[in-house]
Amino acid sequence: MKELALSVKNLSFQYPNQPKESVRNVTFQVRKGEWVALVGHNGSGKSTVAKLLMGLLKAKSGVIKIFDTILNEETIWDIRKRMGIVFQNPDNQFVGTTVQDDVAFGLENNGVPREQMIERVRAAIQQVGMEEFLLKEPHYLSGGQKQRVAIAGIIALQPDLIILDEATSMLDPKGRREVLEAIYNLNIKQNMTVISITHDLEEVVKADKVIVMNEGEVIAEGTPLQIFSLGEKLEEIRLDLPFVMKVRNELKKVGFPLQLNSVTLEELVDELWTLYLNK
Amino acid sequence: MDIIFEQVEHIYHANSPFAQRALYDVDLSIASGTYVAIIGHTGSGKSTLLQHLNGLLQPTNGTVMIGEHTITKAIKPKQLKPLRRKVGIVFQFPEHQLFEETVEKDVCFGPLNFGVPEEEAKKKAKEALSLVGLPEEVLNQSPFDLSGGQMRRVAIAGILAMEPDVIVLDEPTAGLDPRGRKEMMEMFARLHREKKLTTILVTHSMEDAAKYADHLIVMHKGTVWKTGTPQQIFHDPDALLQLGLDVPETVLLKRKLEEKIGREIPSPCLTIDQLVDGIKKLFSGGNP
Amino acid sequence: MMNMMIGRYVPGNSVIHRMDPRAKLLLVFMYVGIVFLANNSATYAVLTIFTLVLLLLLQVPFSFVIKGLRPILWIVLFTFLLHVFMTKEGAVLYQIGELTIYEGGIRQGIFISLRFLLFILITTWLTISTTPVEVTDAVESLFGPLKRFRVPVHELALMMSISLRFIPTLMEETEKIMKAQAARGVDFYGGPLGERIKAMISLLVPLFIHSFKRAEELAIAMEARGYRGGEGRTKYRLLTWRWFDTCLLVSVLAVAILLFLLRS
Numbered sequence: 001m002k003e004l005a006l007s008v009k010n011l012s013f014q015y016p017n018q019p020k021e022s023v024r025n026v027t028f029q030v031r032k033g034e035w036v037a038l039v040g041h042n043g044s045g046k047s048t049v050a051k052l053l054m055g056l057l058k059a060k061s062g063v064i065k066i067f068d069t070i071l072n073e074e075t076i077w078d079i080r081k082r083m084g085i086v087f088q089n090p091d092n093q094f095v096g097t098t099v100q101d102d103v104a105f106g107l108e109n110n111g112v113p114r115e116q117m118i119e120r121v122r123a124a125i126q127q128v129g130m131e132e133f134l135l136k137e138p139h140y141l142s143g144g145q146k147q148r149v150a151i152a153g154i155i156a157l158q159p160d161l162i163i164l165d166e167a168t169s170m171l172d173p174k175g176r177r178e179v180l181e182a183i184y185n186l187n188i189k190q191n192m193t194v195i196s197i198t199h200d201l202e203e204v205v206k207a208d209k210v211i212v213m214n215e216g217e218v219i220a221e222g223t224p225l226q227i228f229s230l231g232e233k234l235e236e237i238r239l240d241l242p243f244v245m246k247v248r249n250e251l252k253k254v255g256f257p258l259q260l261n262s263v264t265l266e267e268l269v270d271e272l273w274t275l276y277l278n279k
Numbered sequence: 280m281d282i283i284f285e286q287v288e289h290i291y292h293a294n295s296p297f298a299q300r301a302l303y304d305v306d307l308s309i310a311s312g313t314y315v316a317i318i319g320h321t322g323s324g325k326s327t328l329l330q331h332l333n334g335l336l337q338p339t340n341g342t343v344m345i346g347e348h349t350i351t352k353a354i355k356p357k358q359l360k361p362l363r364r365k366v367g368i369v370f371q372f373p374e375h376q377l378f379e380e381t382v383e384k385d386v387c388f389g390p391l392n393f394g395v396p397e398e399e400a401k402k403k404a405k406e407a408l409s410l411v412g413l414p415e416e417v418l419n420q421s422p423f424d425l426s427g428g429q430m431r432r433v434a435i436a437g438i439l440a441m442e443p444d445v446i447v448l449d450e451p452t453a454g455l456d457p458r459g460r461k462e463m464m465e466m467f468a469r470l471h472r473e474k475k476l477t478t479i480l481v482t483h484s485m486e487d488a489a490k491y492a493d494h495l496i497v498m499h500k501g502t503v504w505k506t507g508t509p510q511q512i513f514h515d516p517d518a519l520l521q522l523g524l525d526v527p528e529t530v531l532l533k534r535k536l537e538e539k540i541g542r543e544i545p546s547p548c549l550t551i552d553q554l555v556d557g558i559k560k561l562f563s564g565g566n567p
Numbered sequence: 568m569m570n571m572m573i574g575r576y577v578p579g580n581s582v583i584h585r586m587d588p589r590a591k592l593l594l595v596f597m598y599v600g601i602v603f604l605a606n607n608s609a610t611y612a613v614l615t616i617f618t619l620v621l622l623l624l625l626q627v628p629f630s631f632v633i634k635g636l637r638p639i640l641w642i643v644l645f646t647f648l649l650h651v652f653m654t655k656e657g658a659v660l661y662q663i664g665e666l667t668i669y670e671g672g673i674r675q676g677i678f679i680s681l682r683f684l685l686f687i688l689i690t691t692w693l694t695i696s697t698t699p700v701e702v703t704d705a706v707e708s709l710f711g712p713l714k715r716f717r718v719p720v721h722e723l724a725l726m727m728s729i730s731l732r733f734i735p736t737l738m739e740e741t742e743k744i745m746k747a748q749a750a751r752g753v754d755f756y757g758g759p760l761g762e763r764i765k766a767m768i769s770l771l772v773p774l775f776i777h778s779f780k781r782a783e784e785l786a787i788a789m790e791a792r793g794y795r796g797g798e799g800r801t802k803y804r805l806l807t808w809r810w811f812d813t814c815l816l817v818s819v820l821a822v823a824i825l826l827f828l829l830r831s
Contacts, residue, residue, distance in 0.1 A: 041456040043426065054791050077793065085791050092781050093788035097700045097732045104803035109793035111801050121803070139735040142321065153792065169454055172321055172483050173525055199456040240457030243528045250555045256562075265528070269535045272558065276540055279562060335746050360752065368750040376747040378772035388769070392752030423776070437751060 004067070005161055005193045006030040006053070011062030013052055021060070022048045024216040030161070030209075035187040035194045037204035037224075040213035041238030046197045047088075049213070050165040053195075054085050067160065081110055084154025088166040090146035094138045099130060102138070103153045110157065124156035125149075127190075128182050144175025151182050162186065164196040168203065176203075201227075201234070202242045205263050212237070225261050244268050280346035280365060280444045280477065282309040282332065287341035289327050301327040304502050305341070309494075311444075314471050314478045316488035319498030320523060325481050328498065329447050332479065333366035334359030346444070364393045367443035371450045373434035374427065382408070382425075382433050383418040389441040400440070407436035412466060428459050439470070445477040446470070452484070464491060485527045489513060489549040497524070510547045529554040536561075575635070576698050581626040582811060583696045588705035590812035591693055597819045598689050602682055604826040611681055613829065617822050618688050627695055635691045636684070643680045650676035699731045704804055721797030729785070737778070744773050 006029065013023040023045045030036045040046040051057040053064060055076040064071040066079050084106070087093050096102030103124055107117045125131050128148040138146060147167050154162055164183060168176040180203060186192040196203065204210050210227040212220040214237040220227060227234075228245045235241075241249070244265055248258055256275065262268045287305040292298050302324045309315050319325050330336040331343050334350055337359075343350040348362045367389075370376070379385035386404035391397065405415065411432040417425065422433050431451075438446065448467060452460040468491055471478045482488055488495055489509040497504045497512060499522055505512060512519070516526040516534050526534075533548040536558070546557030578584075583591070605611045622632060656671025693702075707724035714720050745755055748769045755766050 041458060042428070051787075056787055056791060077795070080791065080793050087784065087788055087791075089784060091736055092784035094732070095729065095785065095789055095792075097698075097728055101700075101803060105789075105794070106792040108800050108803055109795070111799045114801060114803065114805060117801065117803050137735075138732065139739070157793075174320065174523075201457075235458075238456055238458035240461075246551055247529075247532065247554065250551055251558065254555060254559060256558075265532055265535065269532065269539055272536060273539045276562060330746065333750060335749060357754075357757070360754065363750055363752055368747075370743065370747045370750070373747065375773055375777060376744060376751070376769075378769050378776075389751035441751070 002031040002033060004029055004065075005032045005034070006067075006195070007063075007065045008049075008053070009063045009065075011049070011052060011064065012060045013048055013057060014060055015048075020216075022216050023052065023059075026062070026213075026216075026218050028211050028218060028221065030193060030195060032160075032193055033187075033191045034208045035183075035196065035206070037207040037210045038195060038197045038213060039199065039201060039204060039210060039227075039239065041199055044213045044237075045216035046213050047165050048216075050085060050163050050195075050197055053163060054083060055079065081157065082159050083161045083163065084157055084159045085163040085165055086147060086150045086154065086167040088169055090143045090150070090170065091138070093150055094146055097137060099125065099133045099136050099138075099141070099149050102149055103156050106153050106157045120156045120158070121152075124152040127155055127185075128152045142175055143171045144178040147171065147175065147179045148182055151179070151186075155186070161193045161195065164194065164198075166197055166199070168198065168200070199239065201239055205242055205244075212239075224263060228263070281311050281344075282307075282445070282477070283342075283344040284308070284331070285342045285344070287331065287338045287343060289331070289336060290339045291327075293339050300501060302331075302338075302501050307496060307503055307506060309477065309479065311477055312475050313494055314468075314480070314492050315494045315496060316480045316482055316492035317496045317498060318482065318485065318488055318524065319504075320483075323498040324501040325498050326449065329368065329449060329479070329481055332445070332447050333363045333368055335368075360393075364389075364441050365443055366445040366447065367438035367441055368447040369435055369438050369449065369451055371453055372431075373438075373451075374422075374430035376437075377422040377430060377434055380421055381419050382413075382422050385422055385433060386437045386440050389437050393441060403440040403442065404436070407440040408433075410439055410466075410470065411436045412462075428455060431455075431463075443476070445479065447479045447481070449481045450483065451480070452482075452487075467491070483525075485513075485525045485530075489527045489530075497522075509549055513547065513549060533557060575694065577627050577631055577695045579625070579627055579696065581624060581696065583621070583624050583626075583692070586696070586815070587806050587808045587812045588697050588701035589709055589806060590808065590816060591697055592702065592705045592709060594815060594819055595689055595693050597816070597823070599686065601819070601823045601826055602685055604823065604830055605682070606678075607829070607831045609829040610826050611678060613822060613825055614685060615681070617818075618685055618692075621692055622688065625692065625696055631695065632688070632691055635695075636687060639687055643683055646683055647676040647680040650679050700728055700804075703727045703731070704806060708806055721800075725797075733781075737774075740777065741770070741774060744770055 009027050011023055011026040012021050014021040026049060038046045038049065048057065052059050055071055066082060069075050069079060071079055094102055095105045100121055103121045104117055107120060112120070125134060128151050130145065130148055130152060133141065133145065141149070168179050171179065183194055183196060184206060187194045196207065198204065205224055207224055210222060210224050211218055212227060220230060228241060231241070231249070242263070244263055248268065252258055258271060260271045262271045284305050284307045287302060288300070289302040290298055290300045305328065317325050317328065327336065331338060331350070332345065337350055337352050337354060339352055345362060345366060350359065377385050379388060383401065383404050386407055387400040390400040390403055395403065405418070408415065408418065413429060413432050413436065417429070422430055425433065451467065452463050455463060464487055467478060470476050480487070480492060492509060494506065495509055495512045496506045504522065513526055513530045516530050519526050527549060529548045529551060533544050533554060537543055540561070542561065544557040544561050546553050546560065548554040548557050602614065605614050651668060651672045652666065654669060654672035654675045656669055658670045659667055660670055660673065661668045703724050707720055710718070710720045748766070749755065753766045753769055754762065
């Protein structure tokens with residue numbers, strides 16, 4: 001078993017003036033190098049969990065442990081050095097006047113010497129494929145490009161863990177693909193630990209583990225396939241099965257003997273092809 | 280109200296060094312009572328096009344005819360106000376336009392601007408709220424105390440209360456969760472059916488375009504690339520993919536399967552049911 | 568809006584573009600001081616020539632500079648006429664009915680409007696060659712010593728740069744909301760006063776609410792990225808002072824001495 005990157009135990013939180021807790025007794029773990037997806041409908045409490053993890057909100061009870069460090073007021077700034085978060089709205093997290101300034105912002109805050117900064121900014125921008133845009137101002141960028149810059153700003157800090165808090169929900173399909181690809185590259189190629197928060201189950205197909213939240217509580221946890229097999233239960237909590245799963249279910253209903261666990265379009269096509277050859 | 284575009288061109292900042300041609304040679308017609316989807320990627324001219332539908336923008340050349348209104352560059356903007364009541368536009372993230380203290384006042388805002396008497400406007404507001412599926416209790420609440428999805432419905436009610444003949448929807452489901460998206464699209468489909476509203480949907484979702492629209496308009500680089508029924512447009516998925524556009528996932532699956540197996544699936548495959556049906560037929564046919 | 572050239576940066580790679588923004592800012596301050604030394608034809612000639620040389624060094628088409636002046640020309644003309652008619656000095660040149668125009672009036676008119684023109688030219692010189700961010704960096708660096716007196720120089724500079732970054736975003740948003748309200752029958756360009764006020768409210772309320780939300784989200788994002796004030800922060804942007812910067816400032820001093828000698 002790989003080392004624990006994050007462990008959350010019995011986490012609860014209540015916003016002032018709200019009748020009930022937005023996060024109730026949430027417990028989960030993330031191992032180093034894993035991609036964990038936290039899913040739930042809008043208002044299910046998943047984004048509140050993200051803010052709690054970053055210490056941007058203070059939990060009512062429960063323990064958050066990042067590697068060996070317990071999150072509290074004394075460790076908060078150290079922990080923020082080790083974790084990065086990309087938020088939903090591409091515009092409202094772009095601080096710098098140009099792409100390079102924005103990527104450098106986090107490094108400046110952490111007092112990184114200038115020579116190192118230049119190297120790390122360049123490397124991070126390259127990793128998200130935005131090197132042509134180094135000197136561009138934000139209003140010349142698309143939403144997807146701004147989100148990639150936000151990701152670069154975090155990579156530059158060389159964190160142990162990245163949280164993507166609905167980072168794709170305001171983007172068009174092209175922007176969404178760009179950002180998902182950047183996440184995928186980070187996780188697979190750089191072995192970065194990633195927590196992605198989303199209401200779109202299409203985006204979790206490649207995750208290692210999926211945690212489902214509803215009304216502030218964790219209601220299911222497992223591999224994407226285990227979660228997809230919950231079927232109608234997901235629709236009850238305002239989520240929707242990925243397209244491939246829907247097609248599989250319909251095909252099974254009319255008697256196709258689908259056995260393999262194909263979750264992507266390509267896998268399903270291959271499985272159907274095999275069936276076709278053997279019919 | 281039929282909508283006809285003839286040789287429409289729009290240049291932003293015309294006659295300046297910053298001139299930018301956003302639309303050219305646009306010819307199209309939308310018959311009264313149809314449901315049309317406009318697709319194309321960001322920057323294809325979609326949003327410039329839709330602002331011509333109620334005279335927010337005027338063509339720098341050519342003619343836009345909407346019912347008995349004719350818009351050319353010569354028309355004074357003041358003359359376009361009556362048209363705005365007939366064509367309601369729901370912009371992307373419409374909840375950003377809310378500003379009144381109560382939901383009722385905000386929904387009444389449009390009708391009052393067009394000279395509807397207050398009592399009548401209030402009646403219309405109530406009707407509009409029920410059309411978008413909100414309970415009457417919210418009338419006296421502040422729109423800013425509602426959830427994001429509810430705020431969006433209030434903003435849409437504000438457009439419906441103007442009782443337009445045409446409704447234009449710019450990415451109405453952006454940012455909503457799957458259930459929210461589905462409910463929103465079903466709501467517009469119902470309005471289209473029951474109120475005979477001419478509906479013009481601007482969307483990135485090819486699934487929605489295929490499922491709800493009678494007719495598609497594909498925009499590319501500032502002009503109309505192709506128009507037709509969903510079946511006609513998605514019959515040739517490669518052409519769309521080459522433009523960098525998506526096709527419905529059902530069509531994508533069909534295409535990949537056809538490629539792999541080397542036989543055609545005899546179905547348009549615009550919905551999952553059609554797709555499953557098509558695959559069934561493929562499997563029941565004899566070997567090639 | 569697009570034709571307003573004052574305050575508009577024109578990208579380039581001239582010696583002036585490459586100057587340290589601090590030197591440029593200092594130059595403008597010094598310039599504003601010495602303009603008041605000029606009080607006769609010789610001194611104004613020296614200043615005008617110096618200014619023209621600075622503008623030539625920009626290597627930007629002169630039409631850019633002229634375009635920037637156009638909106639202000641009528642103010643310059645007005646200043647000129649005001650002095651022409653109000654100054655009663657020197658020989659009488661013309662007399663048309665009640666109006667008498669004196670030689671001193673013409674001279675005063677030319678000098679004062681020229682002074683005004685020079686001010687505008689030097690600011691245009693600064694803004695054409697310097698991005699707002701560079702100006703912000705220069706301000707932060709030049710006023711840095713004030714930190715000792717508890718002036719929040721870093722915070723003010725950061726505020727300036729964030730405001731600059733959000734100007735295009737807010738303009739876009741203003742346009743969007745105006746369009747959305749226009750689609751609901753709002754007329755932003757006419758109508759009786761009451762309706763106009765209502766129109767403004769329908770624009771300003773959403774704009775404010777949205778800006779607050781933006782500011783809040785931005786603050787959270789900054790905190791998450793480790794921002795906690797200027798303490799212990801390093802800087803990515805580096806200002807480098809070159810010999811050319813010193814030279815140019817020395818040349819301003821030389822002009823100042825020349826003006827001293829030539830003024831009457």
